Amino acid sequence: MSEIGLTARPADAVVSAWFRARRQIGERDRGEIIALLQALLRHHARLGWWLERHGRRDTPRNRLLTWLTLAERRSLTQMQRLFSGAKFAPAALTEPEQTLMVKLHGGTINHPAMPEEVCLECPDWAAEALRRRFGEDFAAEMTALLTPAPLDLRVNTLKSTRAAALRGLQELGLSAELSQRAPHGIRVRERPSLARLVALKNGEIEIQDEGSQLVALLVDARPGDRVVDFCAGAGGKTLAMAAQMTNKGRIIACDINEGRLKRCAERARRAGLQNAETRLLTSETDRWVKRHKGSFDRVLVDAPCSGTGTWRRNPDARWSTPQEQGLDGLAALQARILASAARLVKSGGRLVYATCSLLSEENEVQVAAFLATHPEFRVVPLSEAAPQIRGSAHPDYLSLTPARHDTDGFFAAVLSRQVQPEAGPA
Numbered sequence: 001m002s003e004i005g006l007t008a009r010p011a012d013a014v015v016s017a018w019f020r021a022r023r024q025i026g027e028r029d030r031g032e033i034i035a036l037l038q039a040l041l042r043h044h045a046r047l048g049w050w051l052e053r054h055g056r057r058d059t060p061r062n063r064l065l066t067w068l069t070l071a072e073r074r075s076l077t078q079m080q081r082l083f084s085g086a087k088f089a090p091a092a093l094t095e096p097e098q099t100l101m102v103k104l105h106g107g108t109i110n111h112p113a114m115p116e117e118v119c120l121e122c123p124d125w126a127a128e129a130l131r132r133r134f135g136e137d138f139a140a141e142m143t144a145l146l147t148p149a150p151l152d153l154r155v156n157t158l159k160s161t162r163a164a165a166l167r168g169l170q171e172l173g174l175s176a177e178l179s180q181r182a183p184h185g186i187r188v189r190e191r192p193s194l195a196r197l198v199a200l201k202n203g204e205i206e207i208q209d210e211g212s213q214l215v216a217l218l219v220d221a222r223p224g225d226r227v228v229d230f231c232a233g234a235g236g237k238t239l240a241m242a243a244q245m246t247n248k249g250r251i252i253a254c255d256i257n258e259g260r261l262k263r264c265a266e267r268a269r270r271a272g273l274q275n276a277e278t279r280l281l282t283s284e285t286d287r288w289v290k291r292h293k294g295s296f297d298r299v300l301v302d303a304p305c306s307g308t309g310t311w312r313r314n315p316d317a318r319w320s321t322p323q324e325q326g327l328d329g330l331a332a333l334q335a336r337i338l339a340s341a342a343r344l345v346k347s348g349g350r351l352v353y354a355t356c357s358l359l360s361e362e363n364e365v366q367v368a369a370f371l372a373t374h375p376e377f378r379v380v381p382l383s384e385a386a387p388q389i390r391g392s393a394h395p396d397y398l399s400l401t402p403a404r405h406d407t408d409g410f411f412a413a414v415l416s417r418q419v420q421p422e423a424g425p426a
């Protein structure tokens with residue numbers, strides 16, 4: 001587990017592999033280990049601050065000792081019993097570790113001398129851009145991003161109904177309720193063991209944040225349409241759009257990542273989709289794109305992004321600087337993907353650009369730059385594209401934030417390619 005934060009692998013992938021190699025760990029212990037790990041990730045900057053203050057090395061073990069002393073208020077005697085060095089127990093505490101605990105004892109995880117960004121667990125690489133974006137709401141949004149996300153589900157209307165799915169969840173004793181904005185969404189407040197959710201296994205429901213469901217809805221994929229999900233990944237939005245198309249028409253899930261597309265195909269089978277296919281691209285300018293210029297009614301570009309909107313769900317993500325190329329490189333990639341994918345849209349068709357980022361540089365700024373070089377596209381304001389979605393933080397685009405909407409942070413702009421006048425007879 002000490003691998004978390006040191007490699008590019010997301011924490012949930014590391015955790016799954018760790019548990020797979022330790023099948024003897026029961027469900028209860030598993031839950032407790034995950035909760036502890038999440039807590040450590042949600043207090044990462046603060047734990048690091050304490051270690052620095054006491055001149056200690058920033059190691060996973062030192063973080064754990066700091067957490068147990070400050071947050072769980074374990075006494076030195078309790079800690080000596082836990083860290084006994086016996087079989088299956090962690091190595092016995094060293095003298096310097098015991099000194100650290102004595103120094104920390106009686107303190108609290110937050111300290112008045114901590115800089116605001118440390119208290120709010122905001123990493124340096126994103127702080128300036130987030131402050132610019134949120135102004136006086138910065139602290140409220142950062143605090144919301146530290147709150148664990150609820151479990152959001154989307155009912156697969158090809159296999160079930162919202163009422164039946166809700167009843168099924170409530171019969172399991174879960175406090176499930178209808179989502180506020182997404183028409184097929186259900187929100188569960190507690191964290192059930194996913195193995196208990198049979199409806200998940202048989203494709204009647206899918207795990208999908210309410211914001212992500214709304215992005216898919218904005219594409220307005222209609223039965224019979226030809227649709228491309230350009231950055232489909234494991235198909236969260238492909239599945240939602242295909243269901244909306246009632247299995248009629250064609251949806252092509254593209255990505256440059258073969259593993260994700262395989263997962264997308266598996267999920268599509270389980271969800272009972274017959275109108276979806278996957279296409280592996282070599283890059284955003286793959287020859288397939290040129291060959292299919294102007295052939296699609298709807299194109300969704302769910303661009304790779306900083307993922308700042310998903311920090312509630314992936315608390316480790318904030319500590320991995322976005323990809324190797326940094327924010328500027330990411331913005332340049334988004335611009336290239338958007339420009340290339342736009343070629344697929346037919347006259348009068350719709351192009352939706354979306355991210356799970358909270359940073360304007362990846363959102364509004366990106367769309368403005370695209371429009372400046374693509375006068376054949378115009379913005380379809382949200383009130384026209386989806387009048388049923390209210391309360392967006394932006395007048396024209398879908399802009400959701402954790403503090404305002406209690407969803408992940410999402411952005412989506414709906415653009416449409418102007419209808420070309422028919423060429424008259426020469």
Ligand SMILES: C[S@@+](CC[C@H](N)C(=O)[O-])C[C@H]1O[C@@H](n2cnc3c(N)ncnc32)[C@H](O)[C@@H]1O
Pocket residue numbers: 212230231232233234235236237238254255256257260281283284302303304305337356
């Ligand atoms: C935000 S994720 C997609 C999430 C997915 N749409 C969903 O709803 O589950 C972005 C995806 O873009 C893909 N990607 C990255 N660079 C790309 C490129 N140059 N062309 C197409 N897809 C790309 C990544 O592999 C990743 O799966």
